[in-house]
Amino acid sequence: MSNDIAFLAEFADGTPQRSALELAAGAAQLAAQSGGAAVALAYGAGAAGGAANVGAQRAVVLGDEDRPAVTYAAAAAEAARDALVLLAPATPNGRDIAAVVMGRLNVPAFGPVSEVDLDGQTLTAKQATLQGSVITASQPVDGAATPSVVLVLANTFTPAEGNADTADVSQAPAVADDPLGTAKVVESHAEEQAAVNLEEATVIVAGGRGVGGAEGFETLQELASALGGAVGASRAAADAGWVPYQLQIGQTGKVVKPSLYLGVGISGAIQHRVGMQTAEHVVAINKDPDAPIGEFADLFVVADLFSVVPKLTEEIKRRKGV
Amino acid sequence: MKIVVCIKQVPATTADKRYEADLTLDRASVETVINPLDEYAIEQALRLADAGTVDEVAYLSMGPEQASEALRRALAMGGDAAYLVTDAALSGADEWATAKVLAAALDKLAPDVALMGMASDDARGSLVPGAVAAMRNLPLLSYGAELRLEDSVARIRRLNASGHDIVEAPLPVVASVTDQVGEPRYASLKGIMAAKRKPLETWALSDIGLSADELQGGALTKVTSAEPPQAKPPTERIENAPPEEAATRIADWLAARKLI
Numbered sequence: 181m182s183n184d185i186a187f188l189a190e191f192a193d194g195t196p197q198r199s200a201l202e203l204a205a206g207a208a209q210l211a212a213q214s215g216g217a218a219v220a221l222a223y224g225a226g227a228a229g230g231a232a233n234v235g236a237q238r239a240v241v242l243g244d245e246d247r248p249a250v251t252y253a254a255a256a257a258e259a260a261r262d263a264l265v266l267l268a269p270a271t272p273n274g275r276d277i278a279a280v281v282m283g284r285l286n287v288p289a290f291g292p293v294s295e296v297d298l299d300g301q302t303l304t305a306k307q308a309t310l311q312g313s314v315i316t317a318s319q320p321v322d323g324a325a326t327p328s329v330v331l332v333l334a335n336t337f338t339p340a341e342g343n344a345d346t347a348d349v350s351q352a353p354a355v356a357d358d359p360l361g362t363a364k365v366v367e368s369h370a371e372e373q374a375a376v377n378l379e380e381a382t383v384i385v386a387g388g389r390g391v392g393g394a395e396g397f398e399t400l401q402e403l404a405s406a407l408g409g410a411v412g413a414s415r416a417a418a419d420a421g422w423v424p425y426q427l428q429i430g431q432t433g434k435v436v437k438p439s440l441y442l443g444v445g446i447s448g449a450i451q452h453r454v455g456m457q458t459a460e461h462v463v464a465i466n467k468d469p470d471a472p473i474g475e476f477a478d479l480f481v482v483a484d485l486f487s488v489v490p491k492l493t494e495e496i497k498r499r500k501g502v
Numbered sequence: 503m504k505i506v507v508c509i510k511q512v513p514a515t516t517a518d519k520r521y522e523a524d525l526t527l528d529r530a531s532v533e534t535v536i537n538p539l540d541e542y543a544i545e546q547a548l549r550l551a552d553a554g555t556v557d558e559v560a561y562l563s564m565g566p567e568q569a570s571e572a573l574r575r576a577l578a579m580g581g582d583a584a585y586l587v588t589d590a591a592l593s594g595a596d597e598w599a600t601a602k603v604l605a606a607a608l609d610k611l612a613p614d615v616a617l618m619g620m621a622s623d624d625a626r627g628s629l630v631p632g633a634v635a636a637m638r639n640l641p642l643l644s645y646g647a648e649l650r651l652e653d654s655v656a657r658i659r660r661l662n663a664s665g666h667d668i669v670e671a672p673l674p675v676v677a678s679v680t681d682q683v684g685e686p687r688y689a690s691l692k693g694i695m696a697a698k699r700k701p702l703e704t705w706a707l708s709d710i711g712l713s714a715d716e717l718q719g720g721a722l723t724k725v726t727s728a729e730p731p732q733a734k735p736p737t738e739r740i741e742n743a744p745p746e747e748a749a750t751r752i753a754d755w756l757a758a759r760k761l762i
Contacts, residue, residue: 241664275627275629275644276632279628279629279631279632279636280633282598282603283598283632283636284628284636288596289597289598290629290723304726309624309626314728316727318724318726319723320722320723321719321724324718325722359635359641360635362671362672364671365667365670366670367668368667383544388541415681426664426684431539431621439761469741474735474737475737477737478734478735478737478738479739479755480740481739481740481752483743487745489658494749495750496753
């Protein structure tokens, strides 16, 4: 075992995902504590060309093709075998790979966490469990094998500014006889409303049943644009077809951790709350003074969203001078 | 074609939950349900059975003896048989140990598809399906909005950032599905009566060829503290303000926190 901190660096369309840059920052922090190196495990379209520059000391290219992330999982496990910690983004792809690493190497796994620390080689992971009613700290049991696999929520670490150092890049050896590698995309369908990567947004304006329809979401989009953020939704709004499912936040949608979450016409049911409870600042606009979101928002505005949201958009544009 | 749906009994979403002094979850005193996200996996399996694609649906759970209640509830929705792995060595099992046990039981049941929900209500790591696939050396099709089966392949419809993909792998597979498969059916009175006569077997670890030693005490992780979330300052409220004033006050609030 080394003291290295490995992290998953996913690429798409030739560029690293924001999660790769965030985890690079996290791995660098932890590596400073463990005395090891930050090692990128890069995969996806463009990984071979970009792996050197995600902000790691070393990079291992698992593969450079646009194929299901899980098909890289066995190679990720082999590449992480000697690491102390493996950081994975708490996205469906990141979880698939993390799960395979846990199962293949019989190592402990944690998360999704919003805080992870190393004291020498002892890892402590903090996470919200039981729908956020409890914050638990967890560690590997004594004698557990390494690496410890940690699922990390987006926006837990801040990507380093400026040009990253150039890493030593190597190619991961192919894994023989790997059934996980047999999954393949046989059809791909783009939908009209191409969605942003919600997990990576630092400002989210989310709408719920109260928004009333697709037109209402245009109003929210204007506010989100003024704030430099993205639009999200509750399950009710996605189920109603007002927005694509890619925008759904909550238990069965995205888990987000923006610096500002602005919930509009969202009641704040527990299934939604678990998807946004680690947001740094929560503002809610709802005409129901008893909406549950009023109990955990930092600022709760009891008002008709259709009159307040356009005014707020104007006010923000005015202050930003646009 | 045979599907085994893995289900977990969890505390009800709205139940008052707490940790015991030994930092394991108090599962005895709270109301329990089938993990709500597993009900979608049950629904998907039953739809494939209704369509005649699948001729056997069985359920598998790991948990304390009372988890048999969750299996009976699943059998009341439909399906043919259920299996519960219960063993004193499994108290406090983490996701790794859960996957280890399910993988061993699935090896014995040898289904074409081992189907799971996308996450559990009480842990939310979503790690069990992928770990089971790795342990059984099978392909993983995860987060399906729909599962389709043909002679020798399974396909899922999976959302991506801008639409969806159809992902395919050769059977047998481990798969997980989301809440987009469609609303789970309710158990009918007839279903509830029929469930009482359906076979429900209880297995100990030895029945699936595992020893307590192999499970390394039932967990590779340990909870070292469990605390309520940090108390936040009380919610600030803006009420009965005209729209312009409300907008200005919200903007002031955001500006004071450097959010604009």
